[in-house]
Amino acid sequence: MSNVANQVMWNRLISIVEEQAQALVRTAFSTSVREAGDLSAGVYDVRGQMLAQAVTGTPGHVNAMADAVAHFMRRIGVDTMAEGDVYITNDPWEGTGHLHDITVVTPSFHKGQMVGFFACTAHIVDIGGRGFGADAASVYEEGLYLPIMRLMDRGTVDETLIRIIRGNVREPDQLVGDIYALATCNEIGHRRLVEMMEEFTLDDLEGIGGFILENSHRATVERIAALPPAQAEGWMRIDGFDAPIDLHVQLALEDERVVCTFDGTSGIDKKGINVPLVYTKAYACYALKCAIAPEIPNNAASLAPFEISAPEGSILNAVHPAPVALRHVIGHMVPDTVYDALDKILPGVVPAEGAGTLCNFQVSLRPRTDGVAAPDAVRSEVLTFNSGGSGARPSLDGMSATAFPSGVMTMPIEATEHAGPVIIWRKELRPDSGGAGQYRGGLGQFMEVGAQEGHEFDLQAMFDRVDYPARGRQGGATGAPTTIARSDGGAMRGKGKQFVPHGARVMLAFPGGAGYGAVAERDPALVKRDLARGYITADAARDDYGLSEAEISAVTDAVAKGEWT
Amino acid sequence: MSYRLGVDIGGTFTDVVLEGPEGLTSTKVLTTYAAPEDAIIDGLQQVCAKAGIDAGQISQIIHGTTLATNALIERRGAKTALITTEGFRDVIEMRTESRFEQYDLNLTLPEPLLPRQSRFTVAGRIDAKGQELVPMDRAGVAAVVAQIAKAGYESVAVGLIHSYLNDTHEQMVRDVLAEMLPGAMVSLSSEVSPQMRECERFNTVCANAYIKPLMKSYLGRLKGRMAEVGAGCPIFLMHSGGGIISLESAAEFPVRLVESGPAGGAVFAATLAQRFGLNKVLSFDMGGTTAKICLIRDQQPKTARVFEVARTYRFKKGSGMPISIPVIDMVEIGAGGGSLAHVDAMRQIRVGPESAGSEPGPACYGRGGANPAVTDADLVLGKLDPDNFAGGSIRLDDAASATALVQVIGQALDMDADTAAFGLAEVVDENMANAARVHAVENGEDLADYTMIAFGGAAPLHAGRLCEKLGVKRLLVPEGAGVGSAIGFLRAPFSFEANRSVYMKLSDFDAGRVKTLLAELAEEATGFVRSCDADAPIGREYKAYMRYTGQGWEIPIDLTEVQAKAPDAATFQRLFEADYTALFGRPVAGLDVEITVWAVNAATPKVIVSQVDDFSMAGTAKVGSSRNLFDPALGKRMNASVVLRGDMAGATIAGPAVVTEDETTIVVPASRMARGWPDGTIELITQEGQA
Numbered sequence A: 001m002s003n004v005a006n007q008v009m010w011n012r013l014i015s016i017v018e019e020q021a022q023a024l025v026r027t028a029f030s031t032s033v034r035e036a037g038d039l040s041a042g043v044y045d046v047r048g049q050m051l052a053q054a055v056t057g058t059p060g061h062v063n064a065m066a067d068a069v070a071h072f073m074r075r076i077g078v079d080t081m082a083e084g085d086v087y088i089t090n091d092p093w094e095g096t097g098h099l100h101d102i103t104v105v106t107p108s109f110h111k112g113q114m115v116g117f118f119a120c121t122a123h124i125v126d127i128g129g130r131g132f133g134a135d136a137a138s139v140y141e142e143g144l145y146l147p148i149m150r151l152m153d154r155g156t157v158d159e160t161l162i163r164i165i166r167g168n169v170r171e172p173d174q175l176v177g178d179i180y181a182l183a184t185c186n187e188i189g190h191r192r193l194v195e196m197m198e199e200f201t202l203d204d205l206e207g208i209g210g211f212i213l214e215n216s217h218r219a220t221v222e223r224i225a226a227l228p229p230a231q232a233e234g235w236m237r238i239d240g241f242d243a244p245i246d247l248h249v250q251l252a253l254e255d256e257r258v259v260c261t262f263d264g265t266s267g268i269d270k271k272g273i274n275v276p277l278v279y280t281k282a283y284a285c286y287a288l289k290c291a292i293a294p295e296i297p298n299n300a301a302s303l304a305p306f307e308i309s310a311p312e313g314s315i316l317n318a319v320h321p322a323p324v325a326l327r328h329v330i331g332h333m334v335p336d337t338v339y340d341a342l343d344k345i346l347p348g349v350v351p352a353e354g355a356g357t358l359c360n361f362q363v364s365l366r367p368r369t370d371g372v373a374a375p376d377a378v379r380s381e382v383l384t385f386n387s388g389g390s391g392a393r394p395s396l397d398g399m400s401a402t403a404f405p406s407g408v409m410t411m412p413i414e415a416t417e418h419a420g421p422v423i424i425w426r427k428e429l430r431p432d433s434g435g436a437g438q439y440r441g442g443l444g445q446f447m448e449v450g451a452q453e454g455h456e457f458d459l460q461a462m463f464d465r466v467d468y469p470a471r472g473r474q475g476g477a478t479g480a481p482t483t484i485a486r487s488d489g490g491a492m493r494g495k496g497k498q499f500v501p502h503g504a505r506v507m508l509a510f511p512g513g514a515g516y517g518a519v520a521e522r523d524p525a526l527v528k529r530d531l532a533r534g535y536i537t538a539d540a541a542r543d544d545y546g547l548s549e550a551e552i553s554a555v556t557d558a559v560a561k562g563e564w565t
Numbered sequence B: 001m002s003y004r005l006g007v008d009i010g011g012t013f014t015d016v017v018l019e020g021p022e023g024l025t026s027t028k029v030l031t032t033y034a035a036p037e038d039a040i041i042d043g044l045q046q047v048c049a050k051a052g053i054d055a056g057q058i059s060q061i062i063h064g065t066t067l068a069t070n071a072l073i074e075r076r077g078a079k080t081a082l083i084t085t086e087g088f089r090d091v092i093e094m095r096t097e098s099r100f101e102q103y104d105l106n107l108t109l110p111e112p113l114l115p116r117q118s119r120f121t122v123a124g125r126i127d128a129k130g131q132e133l134v135p136m137d138r139a140g141v142a143a144v145v146a147q148i149a150k151a152g153y154e155s156v157a158v159g160l161i162h163s164y165l166n167d168t169h170e171q172m173v174r175d176v177l178a179e180m181l182p183g184a185m186v187s188l189s190s191e192v193s194p195q196m197r198e199c200e201r202f203n204t205v206c207a208n209a210y211i212k213p214l215m216k217s218y219l220g221r222l223k224g225r226m227a228e229v230g231a232g233c234p235i236f237l238m239h240s241g242g243g244i245i246s247l248e249s250a251a252e253f254p255v256r257l258v259e260s261g262p263a264g265g266a267v268f269a270a271t272l273a274q275r276f277g278l279n280k281v282l283s284f285d286m287g288g289t290t291a292k293i294c295l296i297r298d299q300q301p302k303t304a305r306v307f308e309v310a311r312t313y314r315f316k317k318g319s320g321m322p323i324s325i326p327v328i329d330m331v332e333i334g335a336g337g338g339s340l341a342h343v344d345a346m347r348q349i350r351v352g353p354e355s356a357g358s359e360p361g362p363a364c365y366g367r368g369g370a371n372p373a374v375t376d377a378d379l380v381l382g383k384l385d386p387d388n389f390a391g392g393s394i395r396l397d398d399a400a401s402a403t404a405l406v407q408v409i410g411q412a413l414d415m416d417a418d419t420a421a422f423g424l425a426e427v428v429d430e431n432m433a434n435a436a437r438v439h440a441v442e443n444g445e446d447l448a449d450y451t452m453i454a455f456g457g458a459a460p461l462h463a464g465r466l467c468e469k470l471g472v473k474r475l476l477v478p479e480g481a482g483v484g485s486a487i488g489f490l491r492a493p494f495s496f497e498a499n500r501s502v503y504m505k506l507s508d509f510d511a512g513r514v515k516t517l518l519a520e521l522a523e524e525a526t527g528f529v530r531s532c533d534a535d536a537p538i539g540r541e542y543k544a545y546m547r548y549t550g551q552g553w554e555i556p557i558d559l560t561e562v563q564a565k566a567p568d569a570a571t572f573q574r575l576f577e578a579d580y581t582a583l584f585g586r587p588v589a590g591l592d593v594e595i596t597v598w599a600v601n602a603a604t605p606k607v608i609v610s611q612v613d614d615f616s617m618a619g620t621a622k623v624g625s626s627r628n629l630f631d632p633a634l635g636k637r638m639n640a641s642v643v644l645r646g647d648m649a650g651a652t653i654a655g656p657a658v659v660t661e662d663e664t665t666i667v668v669p670a671s672r673m674a675r676g677w678p679d680g681t682i683e684l685i686t687q688e689g690q691a
Helices: A002-027 A059-076 A159-168 A172-199 A206-225 A277-292 A327-331 A334-345 A413-419 A524-533 A538-543 A549-560 B036-051 B067-073 B138-151 B168-180 B198-228 B247-252 B260-275 B374-380 B398-413 B417-442 B459-470 B481-491 B511-532 B561-565 B569-584
Strands: A039-044 A050-053 A086-089 A101-110 A113-123 A149-153 A230-238 A245-253 A258-261 A306-308 A361-367 A380-384 A422-429 A445-451 A455-462 A483-486 A495-500 A506-509 B003-009 B013-020 B023-030 B058-065 B080-085 B119-122 B132-134 B155-159 B185-188 B235-238 B244-246 B280-286 B291-297 B307-309 B321-323 B330-333 B339-343 B349-355 B451-455 B474-477 B495-505 B539-548 B555-559 B593-603 B625-631 B636-644 B652-654 B657-660 B665-668 B672-676 B682-686
Touching: A002 A039, A002 A050, A002 A113, A002 A172, A002 A206, A002 B417, A039 A059, A039 A172, A050 A059, A050 A206, A059 A086, A059 A101, A059 A113, A059 A149, A059 A277, A086 A172, A101 A172, A113 A172, A149 A172, A159 A172, A230 A334, A245 A334, A258 A277, A277 A306, A277 A327, A277 A334, A361 A445, A380 A413, A413 A422, A445 A455, A524 A538, A524 A549, A538 A549, A549 B138, B003 B036, B003 B260, B003 B481, B013 B036, B013 B481, B023 B036, B023 B481, B036 B058, B036 B198, B058 B260, B058 B481, B067 B198, B067 B307, B080 B138, B080 B198, B119 B138, B138 B168, B155 B168, B155 B198, B168 B185, B185 B198, B198 B235, B198 B247, B198 B321, B235 B247, B235 B260, B244 B247, B244 B511, B247 B511, B260 B280, B260 B291, B260 B330, B260 B451, B260 B481, B280 B417, B280 B459, B291 B417, B330 B417, B339 B374, B339 B398, B339 B417, B349 B417, B374 B398, B374 B417, B398 B417, B417 B459, B417 B625, B451 B459, B451 B481, B459 B474, B459 B665, B459 B682, B495 B511, B511 B539, B511 B561, B511 B593, B539 B561, B539 B569, B555 B561, B555 B569, B569 B593, B636 B652, B652 B657, B665 B672, B665 B682
Parallel strands: A258 A306, B003 B058, B058 B235, B080 B119, B080 B155, B155 B185, B280 B451, B451 B474, B636 B657
Antiparallel strands: A039 A050, A039 A113, A086 A101, A086 A149, A101 A113, A230 A245, A245 A258, A361 A380, A361 A455, A422 A445, A445 A506, A455 A495, A483 A506, B003 B013, B013 B023, B235 B244, B280 B291, B291 B330, B307 B321, B339 B349, B474 B682, B495 B593, B539 B555, B539 B593, B625 B636, B652 B672, B657 B665, B672 B682
C-alpha cells in the first residue's frame, strides 16, 4: 500500500511546484515573467537534489536550476541555515547563466528539522549596468552582481542589500517587487509541503525522495539502454556578433548514460553572447530528453544520466569575467547542434533545424532630438519576445512562429503598445519562409516597428540566422534567413544597438524552419492547402513544389469562389 | 399558478425540470443531435404529463445547452470570414507563439477556427490611446467585402487592433457590409468582447460569428416548435457567466452560451450554499467524462473574464481556443466515471482523459470494454452495487472489472485486483484534488475551511475521499443532484455584465471620466436585463480590476454604488491594498496602482431561498444490509452499512457506509458520518464532531 501513497505524493509534489510557479506569475512585475513565463520553480531534498520542477517557460532555467541549490548549501553553510532564512543570487555560473536571472532559495523546516529546499528563478527586465544587450566587454559592465547570500535572516529582510539593489538598477520598485514575489512563491510551496507531510505523517522526505529518484533513474536508464550504443558528431555554424561561430558536438550513447561534449567549438566572443556551462548543459540536456525520455519528469535522477561538458574557454563554457548577458542567443542553438549528431544515430526522431534563437528585441524610445518633440513625448524601454519557425519533423510540418527550444510566450501587441510610445505596424506570418520538403518548415514572421510621432529610438537587436539559415534534413530545403532593414533605406545588422531616426520604421523578417525529406515526396494535397492558405505563394508552388499553372489556377479560383475547404 | 421549465442539453442527456407549486418534476431523455428541440419537446411533454398540466401553463422556459460548445469543438459552424487590421492577419493562428507541451517534439498546435484564406485585412489603425493613426480606407473595405461576397461567406467577424478603445472603424466595416452584403451576419469584436489583448478578442469574435447562424436558426426553430406544442411563453438562455439573457441577445451573442450547462451547475450549488448559509463552498460536479470544480464565495460562483474552449491535447492549458467573455471560473479535467486507466513508462498509474463513453463503456458494462475505467475500480472497491446501478437498468459485471484491472494495471505493477482498483481510484481522486488545490491557489484561497457540494452522477462516490484529501470537513449532497444544472437554471437571476478595458493609474485618476464610464456600463448592463424582465428591480455590482503598475494580473475590487457614483483615488487605493494583502500577505510599498478593466453587472434579485433550520436527529438510520467496502484512507476493507436515501431523513449513519438511491450512491468513508437534512440533503461531517 505504501506504493500507492508514494504515487500520490509524487503527484502532489509536482502539483506543489506548479502552485509555487503560479504564485510567482500572479505577483511578478517583469513582463518577461508574468506575460512570457520566463521563470521556474522546484523542490529539493536536504542534499540539494531536485525532486520535482514546474513545467514553465524555459528549459534554460528548468535544468540549470537543478544544480543551483547545491551551490547555495556550500556557500551559505548548511549548519548556519535557520527557519525564516531566504537566500538570493544572480551569479551567472552558479545560477542560470546571466545577471538578469534572479534565483531565490528557501530552506524548508518541519517540526524544527530542515526537510528540503524550494528554489525559483525569474528573468527580470533590468539589473543596471549597460542594460540588456550584447555590448559589454565583461560581466562587470552587465549590471549588479549579487553573490549567493542571505536576503532574509530568520525572517528579517537585509535592508542594506535592498538599498544597494535599489541604488543600482533602472527600475528599483519593480525589481524589489519581483524579489519579494520570488520569496513569496517559495513560501507558498513550503506551506503546501508541510501540509502534505502532516497528511502522510512524514518527518522527512527521504522515503518519497528515494521513490521518485529511483523510479525516474530506472525509467531514464531503461530508455537509454533501449537505444543502440553509438557515437556521432554534429556541427552547426551561426552568425555570431562580428564573426561566425561554429558549434561542434560529440555524442555517445552508452549503456546507462549519454555523454555529450563540445570539443572544437569556437572560443569566447568579445561581446556578451557567451554561455556559462550551466546554460549549455540545460539546453543540451533538454534536447536529449525531448528525443529520448520526454515523459519522465525533471529531477536530479532523470537528468543525471545526461553527462554534458564543454571545453573551458569555449563560447559554450565561458568563464568569469566573460560577458554573458545574451547567452540565450547562442544557447538556444545548442539543441539543433545536438540533433545534427543524434540524427545520425537515431534517424527519423529529431526535427530539421529551426529558427532556434528567439527573435527578441528591446526598443529604447525618447523624444526626437532632430526636431521639435511633442510636449507629451516620453522615454521608455519596451522588450518583446517573438519567434521564427520551427524545423519540420519526420512526419509533420514545422510549427509556424512558435518558439523552440525556448518555451516562452510573446506579448500581445496591444499590451506592448501600452508599455511605451512604440507602434507595431505588422506582426504576421511570413509566406515562403518555411524550407520546402516532404514536410515543410514552420513559417517565420514579419514585424514592422516604429514610434509614435515625435519620438526616435534605439533598437537593440538580438537576432541570428541572418547569414546561416536553418538547414534541412533528409533532403529538405533550408528555411528563409532573417532580414532587417530600415524603411528609410538605412542598413541594419542582426545584433547590437542601432539608432532609428524620427519617422523611420524597422522592417523585420524572422527566419523560417527548414524542411524535412525531399520536396518531391510532399503530398500534393498539402502543397495545394499551403497555397490556398497563403503559406506559400503561387511562385513557390510552381518553382519549389512543381505545381502546374493549371493546378495553381484551380486552387486560387476555388479560394476566390469560397469553394476551397 | 405559475410553472417554470428548466432545460439542459448535455452531451448524452437532455434534462428537463418542471417547477410548480407542488415542487419539482424531472426527466432525462437522450439528446437528439440532428434536431435538439425534439428532445426538449419530448421531455416537456413527459414532465407536463407527470405533473398533470398543460404546456400552456408554463410561464417561462430557461434553457442552457452544450450545442454552442460542441459546434466549436466539432467545427460544425458556418462559413465565416474575418476582417482585421492590415499587418495582423494571423493573430488567431500565431496565438502566444509558445508550445503548451514542452517535451513533445511531435506536438500539433490547434488549428485556428478560421483558416488563413478566410482572413482578410483592411488599412486603418487606432493607437493605444484610442486615437486614429491611419484613417479607414473605405474603398479598401469595399474591395474586401466584394471578395467575401464572391466567396459566399454567411457570417463575418470584424476584429481590429485597439477597437476596444475606439470602435468607429469596426462600425464603418459593418456599414459597408450592411450595404453590400445585407444577408450576412456580422459580429464586431468591440461589441462581443471589448477587452484588450488582440488574440483573445479576435478569437472570441470569430467564435461568435462561427456559431451565430447555427444558434440563431436553432433558437428560432425552438421558439416556433414550443409555440406549436402550446408553450408560447418567453424562452430565456443561461449564459456562461451564470445569469440569464433573452433569446434575442443569445442569438446575437451566442458565444456567451458556451459552457452554460456547467454554469447552471454552479448556480445550483450556490443556491444550496445560500440555503445552508455557507460563504465558502467548493462545488464538485463529476459526470461520465469530466469533473468540474468551482469556488463559490459568499454564495456567488467565482467569475473570470477569459477561458479556454475545445482543448485539443489532454485538456492541457494552452491547447484550446481562448475566449474572453464573462464566465463562471471553473476547472474542468478529464476525470469521470468512464475515464480509462493505463500504466506509463515510470510505472505510474495514469487515469484519463480518454473516456470509455457509453460505448463500449467501462469493462463492467459487459459491452466489450477491455480497459479499466474509474467505474470498474468503484465497483471492485464495493462502492457500487452490481445489481442496482442506475436503478437496476444496467447489470454490472464485477468479474470483468477485476480482469481488466489485473490485465492493465496488476500485471505491470504486481498488484491484485483490489490493490489495482485502490491505486486507480486514488490516482483519479488525487488528480481532482490537485486540480482543486491549484485552482484555489490561483484564486488565493485556502480550502481548509470550505464546504464541498457534490452533484453529477459520479461525484457522490468520490466526494468523501476528496474531502479527506483536501482537508475539507463538511460535504453536502443535495437532492436532485442528477439534474443539478437544469435546477440551477431555475435559480439564476437575469443578469448581464458589461465591461470595458480602460487603463488608468491612480496617480493620474480622472474621477469625471470614471464616473461617466461606470454610468455608461451600468446603463448598458441594465438595458440588457430590462429587456428580459420589464418590472423586476435591478441591482448593480461594480468592479474595478486593479494591480500594481507593472504587474500582469489584476485582482477584482468591489465598489459600492456610492463609490461608483462619486469615485476618488484614495478609496480605490485603500480597497486595493486591503484585498492585495489578504491574498498575497503584504502590500508592496511605494508603487503606483492601476485599473485595467471596469465591469458592471446588473441583475434581478436572487431567488430568495429560505435557510434550512437545524433539527434534532431521530437517531440512527435503518440499515438495510451491509457491504464489503474498501476504505482508502485506512487502506483496508471494512464492513459498511447500506442505507436507502429515503431512510436518511432526520437520521444519522456512521461511516463506513453507503447511502443508495436510483441516480447515484453516496460513499461515507470511515472518517465521516452522514446525516439527513429535512430538505433531503445528505451531509457528511468528520466523525470527531460537528463541522
